[in-house]
Amino acid sequence: GAVVSQHPSRVICKSGTSVKIECRSLDFQATTMFWYRQFPKQSLMLMATSNEGSKATYEQGVEKDKFLINHASLTLSTLTVTSAHPEDSSFYICSASASGPLYEQYFGPGTRLTVT
């Protein structure tokens, strides 16, 4: 089946620093990638949708200047949390789809971000 990886799996950073999270589709080309945020014991909240080679589409309430998304190739998308604050601590999950948003998405294992 389709495999999506995320790196790092866990990261701890200090307030004010930036953190980059990578999402890779290992065995298929992902035309669309998605970034979600999940708080403990809560559902996934879509942050943004990105298509290769174009700007990401952010959901309402998500600061695009704080959460920078780059979908540079059909197998790689990155999420950079800039000037991180403790309230940015969360579980970030990416997913990828080869057929656009209408079909099944393949999820990465998630990245646990802790901002101290």
Added chain:
Amino acid sequence: AQSVAQPEDQVNVAEGNPLTVKCTYSVSGNPYLFWYVQYPNRGLQFLLKYITGDNLVKGSYGFEAEFNKSQTSFHLKKPSALVSDSALYFCAVSPRQLTFGSGTQLTVLP
């Protein structure tokens, strides 16, 4: 706007008994429905989907779900639960974007 409701935060079932995790949805047009499972500190694993066709969909690990258009439901079922099925289950709907339900924690008791 599309939405998904999972009315039960927690479902407990004894091993070997049938299990049902409920899901209802609201969407304009034809729904695309999905079930995912999440283990602690892990991403989501795809279980099954309904796009069109037979209302009874069979998926991974012996799970199945029945699409009921009149009741706008897509309940997840398994005839005989295993302890290893204990996890967090999410129902989701598209087509505009994947909207998730709040999740149901399934605990299978030995």
